[in-house]
Amino acid sequence: MLYPQGKTVIGDLKTAFVNIDGVLQELKTEKFTGYVKISSENYHGVVIYENGDPVESVENYTDGRPRVDGIKAMNNVITKTKEGGGLLNIQELPSNVVNMMLRAIHSKVIYKDLLSEFTQIKNLLVTLKTKQLTGHIEIEMNDGAGEAFIFLEDGKLIESLFSGGDGTTFSGKKGLAKILEVANEVGYVMNVFQSDKKEREQKPLDVKKPQE
Numbered sequence: 001m002l003y004p005q006g007k008t009v010i011g012d013l014k015t016a017f018v019n020i021d022g023v024l025q026e027l028k029t030e031k032f033t034g035y036v037k038i039s040s041e042n043y044h045g046v047v048i049y050e051n052g053d054p055v056e057s058v059e060n061y062t063d064g065r066p067r068v069d070g071i072k073a074m075n076n077v078i079t080k081t082k083e084g085g086g087l088l089n090i091q092e093l094p095s096n097v098v099n100m101m102l103r104a105i106h107s108k109v110i111y112k113d114l115l116s117e118f119t120q121i122k123n124l125l126v127t128l129k130t131k132q133l134t135g136h137i138e139i140e141m142n143d144g145a146g147e148a149f150i151f152l153e154d155g156k157l158i159e160s161l162f163s164g165g166d167g168t169t170f171s172g173k174k175g176l177a178k179i180l181e182v183a184n185e186v187g188y189v190m191n192v193f194q195s196d197k198k199e200r201e202q203k204p205l206d207v208k209k210p211q212e
């Protein structure tokens with residue numbers, strides 16, 4: 001899954017150099033809102049923060065293992081960070097964008113494997129606006145050209161994210177323009193997700209205390 005780019009607090013720092021307990025304590029002290037992401041081979045772990053508290057965490061594997069979320073995922077993220085061998089990325093975000101991420105994590109697919117030969121992105125956006133969908137569209141470009149997400153609230157587009165196969169990323173109006181440009185060039189497959197709740201109750205995760 002793509003995650004919004006905000007203000008980079010730490011960008012792709014090797015986890016071998018990170019005191020994760022100290023980092024998490026600092027995020028709490030600074031009442032941080034955004035996310036902490038750990039990336040390594042076949043693995044992405046994310047912890048989402050709201051006002052200094054971790055409110056959700058999710059682990060995704062690319063080798064077929066099932067997704068893990070909640071407190072178990074967060075404790076695993078902390079453990080993997082201490083093991084080293086990955087990259088740490090911390091992005092500060094507005095609260096409304098964090099809510100958008102939470103909706104994306106907790107959503108269900110309603111339209112699956114829509115091919116570019118039969119479904120145009122602009123036409124789909126019009127349809128979802130009519131249905132007043134709150135959720136997101138996940139787009140995988142053909143030929144490894146990238147992937148994209150379009151987030152909707154009551155059918156209105158609130159954010160667009162594009163990540164190219166070469167690692168470049170775009171968001172907002174530039175993101176949507178890039179999505180349409182690349183989609184027109186190479187084709188794509190789309191999945192549409194509906195959030196299970198419009199607003200989620202954000203209770204802090206009960207994190208294991210660092211060992212002395």
